[in-house]
Amino acid sequence: MDQELRLRISKWLSDWGVNSTPSDDVSTSLLVVVSLVLAIIAYLFVRRGVVRAMNIVIHRSKVSWDDIFMRHKVLEKFSYVVPALVMNLLIPLALKEHQLISSLVDRLLSVWIVVMLVRAIYSALDAVNEIADVNLVSRRLPIKSFVQLFKLFLFFVAIIISISVLANQSPVYFLSGLGVATGLVMLVFRDTILGFVAGIQLAANRMVSTGDWIQMDKYGANGSVVEVSLTTVKVQNWDNTLTMIPAYALVSDAFKNWRGMSESGGRRIKRAVSIDIHSIHFLSEEEQVKLSKINCLKEYFSSKREEISLFNQGVEDADMPVNSRHLTNIGTFRAYLIEYVTRHPLIHNDMTLLVRQLAPTSEGVPIEVYVFTTDIRWNNYEDIQGDIFDHIFAILPEFGLKVFQGPTGSDIRSLKGEVKS
Structure with a gap:
C-alpha cells in the first residue's frame, strides 16, 4: 500500500513537472514539504471540521457526561494524532532512498504518535474521573x-x-x-x-x-x-x-x-452534669405539691404516689424515712429530664434515649443525658445541645439541687476565715 501511495504521489508530482526521483534532493525536499502540507490539511480538516461538528452535537445533547469530555478537550487531543499518522505514512516514502534519515524520522514519528495517544487517553481518564465525582x-x-x-x-x-x-x-x-x-x-x-x-x-x-x-x-x-x-x-x-x-x-x-452517624440521621448527645451530693434530699410535701404542677411531672407524681403509698401501708414506723419509701429530688429530676427530652421536637425517639445516674465521684453525682438529635449539622447540633443544658442548669434550683463546683481561691480563704472565727 505504501508503494502504491508513493507511486501515486510521484505521478502527481510528475504531472506538475516535478522530478520525483528520490535521488533528486529537490524532489525529495518537495515530497517532504507536500507531506507536511497534507498533514496540516488533514489536521485542519479533523480539528476545524470533524471535532467542531462533534462538539456542536455534544453541546446540544441532553446528557451531561459528554459535556465533561468536551470540557477536557478529549477530541481535540486525539486530533493531534492525525497529522502524525499522515507524516508517518508519507515522509518515510519521500525519504526512502535516504534509509538512515527515513528510519530515524519514522521512529520519531512513531514515538510522537504514542505520546499523543497517551496524552489523549489521560485526558479521557480525567473526564471519566470527573463524571464519577459528579454521579457520586x-x-x-x-x-x-x-x-x-x-x-x-x-x-x-x-x-x-x-x-x-x-x-x-x-x-x-x-x-x-x-x-x-x-x-x-x-x-x-x-x-x-x-x-x-x-x-x-x-x-x-x-x-x-x-x-x-x-x-x-x-x-x-x-x-x-x-x-x-x-x-x-x-x-x-x-x-x-x-x-x-x-x-x-x-x-x-x-x-x-x-459516616454511620450521617446516614442514620441522628447525632448523639452524651453529656453529664455533676450534682452536689450535699443538695440531695427527700422531697417534702410542700416540694411535692410545687413540683407536681410541672406538666412533665404530673403523670409521674400520680403513679409514684400511688406506688409508694401502697408499699408503705405494710411498713412499721413508716414515718421514719429509713423504713419507708420516699421521693428524692434527684430521682424526680431524672424523671423530669426523661420526659423533657422525650417531648423535645428535635430529639429522636426511635433511637437510644435515656437519662442515667453514673457512679458518684469526688466531683458529685453525674446525671448523664444520652440522646440523639434529629439534626446532624454541626452548628444546629451544638445549638440543640446547648439549649438542653441551658435549661438543665436553670431548672436545677427548682428541685433543690446544686451543680458541683470546685472551690476557688476566694472560697478557700473564706472557709479558713470561718474556721478561725
Missing part, C-alpha cells in the same frame, strides 16, 4: 485511585514501546528485563503499590469515601475527606487545614468514620 460513584469506589493506576500502567507501556521503537527491538525484549528490575520497582513504587492495595481494601469494605467525616488523631486529621487518591487520602479539617494520610495507614491503623 467516587463515594462507593476509589475511582481516582484506579484512574491513577491506569495512567501509571499506560506510562510504563508508552515508555517500553517508545524505547523499543527507537532501539528497533521487540517490546518483549525489554519486558523480559523487568523481572531483574522488580526489586527496584518495588522499592521506588512502594507507597504506590501499598496505596493501591489499600485502596482496594478501602473500597471493598467501604471503610472511607469522599465526603466522609473521619477522625485520625495519629495524623491530626479531623474533618471531611475531599480526595481519595492512589497513595494518599486528603482530609480537610474543620479549621480548614489539610491533612494528607497515606492510604495504607487507614488499613493498618485505627481511625473513626462518622
Whole structure:
C-alpha cells in the first residue's frame, strides 16, 4: 500500500513537472514539504471540521457526561494524532532512498504518535474521573485511585514501546528485563503499590469515601475527606487545614468514620452534669405539691404516689424515712429530664434515649443525658445541645439541687476565715 501511495504521489508530482526521483534532493525536499502540507490539511480538516461538528452535537445533547469530555478537550487531543499518522505514512516514502534519515524520522514519528495517544487517553481518564465525582460513584469506589493506576500502567507501556521503537527491538525484549528490575520497582513504587492495595481494601469494605467525616488523631486529621487518591487520602479539617494520610495507614491503623452517624440521621448527645451530693434530699410535701404542677411531672407524681403509698401501708414506723419509701429530688429530676427530652421536637425517639445516674465521684453525682438529635449539622447540633443544658442548669434550683463546683481561691480563704472565727 505504501508503494502504491508513493507511486501515486510521484505521478502527481510528475504531472506538475516535478522530478520525483528520490535521488533528486529537490524532489525529495518537495515530497517532504507536500507531506507536511497534507498533514496540516488533514489536521485542519479533523480539528476545524470533524471535532467542531462533534462538539456542536455534544453541546446540544441532553446528557451531561459528554459535556465533561468536551470540557477536557478529549477530541481535540486525539486530533493531534492525525497529522502524525499522515507524516508517518508519507515522509518515510519521500525519504526512502535516504534509509538512515527515513528510519530515524519514522521512529520519531512513531514515538510522537504514542505520546499523543497517551496524552489523549489521560485526558479521557480525567473526564471519566470527573463524571464519577459528579454521579457520586467516587463515594462507593476509589475511582481516582484506579484512574491513577491506569495512567501509571499506560506510562510504563508508552515508555517500553517508545524505547523499543527507537532501539528497533521487540517490546518483549525489554519486558523480559523487568523481572531483574522488580526489586527496584518495588522499592521506588512502594507507597504506590501499598496505596493501591489499600485502596482496594478501602473500597471493598467501604471503610472511607469522599465526603466522609473521619477522625485520625495519629495524623491530626479531623474533618471531611475531599480526595481519595492512589497513595494518599486528603482530609480537610474543620479549621480548614489539610491533612494528607497515606492510604495504607487507614488499613493498618485505627481511625473513626462518622459516616454511620450521617446516614442514620441522628447525632448523639452524651453529656453529664455533676450534682452536689450535699443538695440531695427527700422531697417534702410542700416540694411535692410545687413540683407536681410541672406538666412533665404530673403523670409521674400520680403513679409514684400511688406506688409508694401502697408499699408503705405494710411498713412499721413508716414515718421514719429509713423504713419507708420516699421521693428524692434527684430521682424526680431524672424523671423530669426523661420526659423533657422525650417531648423535645428535635430529639429522636426511635433511637437510644435515656437519662442515667453514673457512679458518684469526688466531683458529685453525674446525671448523664444520652440522646440523639434529629439534626446532624454541626452548628444546629451544638445549638440543640446547648439549649438542653441551658435549661438543665436553670431548672436545677427548682428541685433543690446544686451543680458541683470546685472551690476557688476566694472560697478557700473564706472557709479558713470561718474556721478561725
